[in-house]
Amino acid sequence: MQFKEFNICNILDHAAHYHGHVSVVSSCVEGGVKRTNYLEVYSRTKKLANALNSFLGVQHGDRIGTMAWNTSNHLECWYAIGGVGAICHTINPRLFSDQIDFIVNHAEDRYIFVDLSFVPLVVDLLDRLKTLEAVIVLTDRDNMPDCSELDVPFYCYEEILSAHSEHFQWPVFDETVASSLCYTSGTTGDPKGVIYTHRSNMIHALTSIQPEVFNLNSDHTFLMVVPMFHANSWGLAFSLPMVGAKMVLPGAGLDGESIARLIQSEECTASAAVPTVWTGLLDYLDRTSQLIPTLTETVIGGSAVPSTMIDRFENDYGVDVIHAWGMTEMSPLGTVNRKQKYWDALSKGEQLRVKCKQGRAPFGIQMKIVDDSGSMLPRDGNASGRLFVKGHWVIDQYYKAKESALDSNGWFDTGDIATIDPNGVMEITDRFKDVIKSGGEWISSIEVENAALIHASVSAAACIGVAHEKWEERPLLIIVSSKDGEQSRNGILKLLGDKLAKWQIPDDIIFVENLPMTATGKVDKKVLRSEFGDHYLST
């Protein structure tokens, strides 16, 4: 058989050749919508590749940053940077500025491609970014800001492109060469870099298009909400062109109204995003009595999906929710929970229960759960333990780390606590660091939160374990609610009493305006623990 090294750019070759006129639609930072297609993206990517080589002098293995929303420009950067053999470092602009400073210096980025909206952020950081040689602003001459007084050159993306030829031959190199780099948000310690290779991205993309994962084909119009600066965009920047699906890229517009308009105007059929984005969409639709009839399904991951969200999507808007789980360290795909035939025999309540699980691993990922002593636990749906994974698109070593990220048998510790049922369906019960240890028993913070979210007045909930004199830790529930006061507290506690064992019920509830969030849209429990950590000691 012919041997050909995997190269992510061959995905774009294929899309241009077989699906050249399929649209790629982006909401622009400058306003309005840009309509292009795979053929144009392909030709512009080759222009950029020429520019990287000849104008910017990019060498094999160089790190090139991007700080950009999901747009066709950003897509071109991904492919061109990887295609010339450099490493596309996607920077999460929502990180604290000292984290951005840290990761750009750690990666030693030579250039950063930035959307217009992030120019002020980069300008502010400029004197701290030690390896930066120039900034390329992803816009045209008319919208180009005046950066002539700054210490490094700011180039105009469209000008660079128009100065270069669309003829370019992808260089051939080993498929285990790095194509991209994404830092974890680093809730403990400094952010850590995860390197994706051409091979890992390709196997991940081939896997993710299958019916039981993203179920992608050329008839789809896919709204790619999950940001390209977050967890490798769940591989969608590779898998969608691979099948020739129409791509709809929301740019900076991730609020409910913008998302709703894009689904309606582009007639999107499927999507993928974290729960917080969907809360915004559902609230907007509820408030304005609008519908999104073309959307048939959405994959949701990043945090556990509350059953209430599944219920709203399915009953109010006819959208199938497919729960998924992954990590930056897993490219990120771990499991997907797509409907199985046996669900038909379940009651509506049982179906909702099984939909709340994170699902099964596709071929290519191995999983095990272990107890504190490292012994393998049974796949009985009850035993819960620390989740370890292995596979073709799982990390081996953090970028520039001296040590392996794996244990001596090659397993990666996800830091999650999970059960696995006899059908292989996995459910995350908690993050290891979030689980509440009360009198020798473990309480799942997610389980308490999901129960609380059923209450009509509760729009967000976080349960943390806080120090307790007698029980070591006891759960404390922190909620955002439309009603506070004694009556509401009692109502919620009563509801929790119906859903949880007595010892799992939080001793107290605190009402807050907002929950603190991390840069990747998850509740920041570290902040909550620092604020409320002595709540039971002081009362």
Add this chain to the structure above:
Amino acid sequence: MQFKEFNICNILDHAAHYHGHVSVVSSCVEGGVKRTNYLEVYSRTKKLANALNSFLGVQHGDRIGTMAWNTSNHLECWYAIGGVGAICHTINPRLFSDQIDFIVNHAEDRYIFVDLSFVPLVVDLLDRLKTLEAVIVLTDRDNMPDCSELDVPFYCYEEILSAHSEHFQWPVFDETVASSLCYTSGTTGDPKGVIYTHRSNMIHALTSIQPEVFNLNSDHTFLMVVPMFHANSWGLAFSLPMVGAKMVLPGAGLDGESIARLIQSEECTASAAVPTVWTGLLDYLDRTSQLIPTLTETVIGGSAVPSTMIDRFENDYGVDVIHAWGMTEMSPLGTVNRKQKYWDALSKGEQLRVKCKQGRAPFGIQMKIVDDSGSMLPRDGNASGRLFVKGHWVIDQYYKAKESALDSNGWFDTGDIATIDPNGVMEITDRFKDVIKSGGEWISSIEVENAALIHASVSAAACIGVAHEKWEERPLLIIVSSKDGEQSRNGILKLLGDKLAKWQIPDDIIFVENLPMTATGKVDKKVLRSEFGDHYLST
């Protein structure tokens, strides 16, 4: 990212782990049906791997033959032989005995695993198979024939298995190591061997499960008709366990009645086979007024699918026909023609027309059509030329060949003539050697055959080019018809007049009882040309 060599046996690991209790059902050569599951197949495969190593002394790279129908036993052989690092050589028992003799000696098979029904065939050939050390009969002690007088030992499969442990660790080796070997039937010259590697099989399987190819998931009950001794079983022996689909294996029962019974009793939802098998099924269903309501779709390839077959399947039995094209040299997947959204806007006739095309290549296959001078032809749906392919699962060199099977730019000449339309949809117009060259114009034999098959009385048709004094070649139509004679001939010619240009209409029609077939179920035009080659000269 973790690097792990692809090994086909990891597919079975996954199936056992996630879909262990999913059924694998086989029609047995001994009669009756055997029901097992992925967990048992996995455990038996490991027993066989131990037997191959310790009892049979199989070494890395050894060729081990199989001459067997589609059954779970045969599946175990595929995985165990590949898994220990040897090469599973699937022998087509329908080949002429001197071809079998040739390929077993060419491959230097040390052992052959045979179904009970092929024991006489092997016994007959025994003194000509120079490298053969033993035969393993895929049956149990009770059904074991007495072969004690023969020159090589005949072992009982079940006895060997029961003597070995189910504990076995797959050895680790390079993923470009060969796992299997399949010879082309060799319509010209000796059969030629095609080597599949662990890597090529794995990428091919991952590709084939996607929605626009075989669209496989764990809810499927898949009737795998396409023989494991033919063109790598279209990769289904790998792709079905990869997704955990229920496998239904028809054994020797490929007649219409056996296939119908299996679909009905196992409630098969999808299938894949060559047209001849489906003709048998459709005729049987028509004759007995039976239905196959669970079957929703079937992939058909191997020969061009007549539009009449598509029509019968869809209108009479509610089965979607998905036309596909491939070659032994392509593992075998080349293109698949699954319904596209734009078909909805077509008339029924136009839809049927587009369904007769062979379809689009998935990511991983490149295609081009060229004229006689080697210049690339446009993808306009009209220009037809010689079809060349490249890709991760396309041959580079025939087994033991001294020369590459590719041209100097790495393209493989398929020997087919095709058009490609602007959507990338390919249509085979002929085999290069079957195309009829009449007065400088090319006539597609397939087009003439498809037109003839529309006539109600015609059940099989072959059109060949035969020597003609004035036009060099003229088409001659050879048909199997329920009615012959002048009236029928005139009726068919009139119909051809409605469908074809005047110069494309055969000058004569010959009525025959049966068409000669090759070992892989295709009409043997070589035989027809030798029999009727001077038809226009002698008349």
